[in-house]
Amino acid sequence: MKSSERETLSIRRRRRKLTLKQKCSMLSGQSKWKSQEIAKENICSFTMSDGPHGVRQEKTDGTAFPSTCFPPEVTLASSWNPALVYRVAAAIAEEAAEKGIDVILGPGLNIKRSPLCGRNFEYFSEDPLLSGILGKAYIQGAKSRFMETCVKHFFANNQEYHRMTVDAQISKRAIREIYIRPFEIAIREADPGMVMAAYNRVNGVYATENQDYLSNLLRDQWHYHGVTVSDWSAVHQRADSVKAGLDLEMPASGGVNDEKVYQAVKHGQLPIADVNRSVERLIAFGDRCEENRKKRKELHRSGKASHRRLAREAGAEGIVLLENKHHLLPLCPEKLSAESHVLVVGPLAKSPRIQGGGSSQVNADDVCSPWEALNQTYSQIHLDYANGYAFEKQATSQAQKRLREEAVNKAEKADAVLLFLGLPDSIESESWDRKDMNLPQDQ
Incomplete structure (x- = not known):
């Protein structure tokens, strides 16, 4: 008998020892971030944590433990460098392992279908091929450190406005060529441990209840063998989602949906085979995570200092220069004299917005701010600063005018001006979209 056959038999035997109540309990989380454990039957739980550009492990008060913040996917994609993405994912996996995490909730593989989407920072690209290749590199990088990943949000979660209820009407061709192509590349070529079903509906059916994609596509056509999980609180009719192929509901439902599944089986509305199928996948995945924990003990870890250097390297590779009129850049320190006067304008120079808002x-x-870095690099010249505008707060028109006038007056005396502009969380974040492509008026 092959080892895979022995594993299948072992999983089946353990599943058969469970009562229907126990099996139903496995289909939802034990807590906000952890799957169900049944120690008596040697069924391991696994712990998940938000990604994808760093570990966001929640404390009990909802804040997060400190971690290295790597550039978000939008910046990583601008590097066009799968090897870099691989290394970043490996570093994130090391930090996740140190925190006792088994699954990073990432990478995000949704397509940037609108420039207004508040979560665009968390996705790679508007190009399906680039997104898929970089997603594959991310999964493989995490796997090199024996860490599981969860690709998200499957699929067509391309706006935050009404994301819980919106119905994405898409042709079959567009679905194949654009929306699921990144997932197909990453899943078929890198085999992530989990796939997260999105909040939205696709052509009238919720992603968490869509058998055409959770089972017929993922399982039958792509031969995916991992676990499917809901986005947090994305489940509507739990029995329908089990039937469609959604293995795990997150977070814990307090037993409410477990009981609905139990009653659906008892009343013949849900085949017990559908429950057994998901339970066996969850048992197998728990075993996989337990094996990963053992393997990680033997790994040499690169350390936080190395991760900070990598974050800086990734940020540098992701820079996009739109124009360099008159070859103004770079402002080389050796070309500037002690009499040179450089003005820095904008609160973002001192308090940079290095990532988007929301669960990630x-x-x-x-964090080294641009202002700190400039002072270190250009220590021999005269550096000056002006706010120029208000950020993340409502300022009166008179106050805004004073900030502008101060910046303009200082700029008249400067040899060069470095202007730092950008959006606050209140304009662009998970859960809401931008209203337009404009900078805030006072900028």
Whole structure:
């Protein structure tokens, strides 16, 4: 008998020892971030944590433990460098392992279908091929450190406005060529441990209840063998989602949906085979995570200092220069004299917005602001600063005018001006979209 056959038999035997109540309990989380454990039957739980550009492990008060904040996927994609994405994912996996995490909730593989989407920072690209290749690299990088990943949000979660209820009407061709193509590349070529079903509906059916995609496509056509999980609180009719092929509901439902599944089986509305199928996948995945924990003990870890250097390297590779009129850049220190006067304008120079807002927001353990870096690099010249505009707060028109006038007056005396502009969380974040492509008026 092959080892795979022995494993299948072992999983089946353990599943058969479970009562229907126990099996139903496995189909939802034990807590907000952890799957159900049944120690008596040697069924392991696994712990998940938000990604994808750093570990956001929640404390009990909802804040996050400190971690290295790597550039978000939008910046990583601008590098066009799968090898870099691989290394970043491996570093994130090391930090996740140190925190006792088994699954990073990432990478995000949704297509940037609108420039207004508040979560665009968390996705790679508007190009399906680039997104798929970089998603594959991310999964493989995490796997190199024996860490599981969860690709999300499957699929057509391309706006935050009404994301819980919106019905994405898409042709079959567009679905194949655009929306699921990144997932297909990453899943078929890198085999992530989990796939997360999105909040939205696709052509009238919720992603968490869509058998055409959760089972017929994922399982039958792509031969995916991992676990499917809901986005947090994305489940509507739990029995329908089990039938469609959604293995795990997150977070814990307090037993409410477990009981609905139990009653659906008892009343013949849900085949017990559908429950057994998901339970066996969850048992197998728990075993896989337990094996990963053992393997990680033997790994040499690169350390936080190395991760900070990598974050800086990734940020540099992701820079996009739109124009360099008159070859103004770079401002080389050796070309500037002690009499040179450089003005820095904008609160973002001192308090940089290094990531988007929402569930992926990392509590960065080390941030060097542009202002600090400029002072270190250009120590021999005269550096000056002006706010120029208000950020993340409502300022009166008179206050805004004073900030502008101060910046303009200082700029008249400067040899060069470095202007830092950008959007606050209140304009662009998970859960809401931008209203337009404009900078805030006072900028």
